[in-house]
Amino acid sequence: MxxxxxxxxxxxxxxxxxxxxxxxxxxxxxxxxxxxxxxxxxxxxxxxxxxxxxxxxDVETILRTWHVRRIDGHLRELAAVRDGVGTPGERLAAVLTSYAHIARQSRGHDRELVTFLHPDEQVVHAHNQLRELIGQLVEEGVRSGDLRHDMPAAELATYSLHALGAAAEAGDDAGIARLVALTMGALTSRP
Structure with a gap:
């Protein structure tokens, strides 16, 4: 009992x-x-x-804890998409699409709140995990021939994250789809 x-x-x-x-x-x-x-x-x-x-x-501790919970949830969501079915290129496109939707959701957040929450080292760690997650898919895509091989996977992963940062300003799902298509085009183009 x-x-x-x-x-x-x-x-x-x-x-x-x-x-x-x-x-x-x-x-x-x-x-x-x-x-x-x-x-x-x-x-x-x-x-x-x-x-x-x-x-x-205090309020600050609550908000930081809330933010870490959200980040962890986003990372779990993206890892589940990464582990889905399809070629490495298809799974990468799905992860980038999910990431772009997450970026768009955060666009309306209060600037002061974002500034307060984002210098945290846990956010840096989460960003590194995200870059690693995308980098793994890029490496798989390079090995399978789906993606370009003339640049290091880490650089391509970093490029993808920065390119899709623009999704925060995307007005709708069609805008996100165009940004993902543009990013995937850059990752698949051959030198």
Whole structure:
């Protein structure tokens, strides 16, 4: 019985923590970084302030934790796409398309919030993981003959990420498709 009790308590704690992060993320998106208070987060999460302080000491810590959770989710999503079916070139195009959609989703974020969240070393680590994920697909594509072989895979991966940074300004899915097609064209063209 104690094991089941402990599992139940841990599940509840996890649910509360997730509710806190969801509430903070929604408030930050709606009101910007400076428009979020601990009281608002507690109210939106449906908990008391005392309970909130048992989990997190301040708004900044909550928002950083929320951001890391989002990044981890994006990386898992992209890894699942990478591990899908198809040739290396097809899987690369699918990963780049998913990445472009993620970039477009982030375009409306409050600039102050983005500046606050992005200098974090965890973001740098996640970006390196993303570059590695794309680099692996590029290497597979080079070996299979799907992609150009005159440049190092790491450079092609970095190029792809920077090129698809433009997706943040894409107005619709058709714009993303054009950017991905342009990027894939550059990766497949032969010298």
């Amino acid at each position: 104690p094991k089941l009790w402990n599992e139940t308590i841990e599940a509840h704690r996890s649910q509360v923590r997730e509710a806190i992060l969801d509430a903070a993320g929604a408030l930050a998106s709606d009101r910007g970084l400076r428009g979020v208070t601990m009281s608002q987060i507690a109210e939106r999460a449906g908990i008391g302030r005392a309970t909130l302080y048992k989990y997190f000491s």
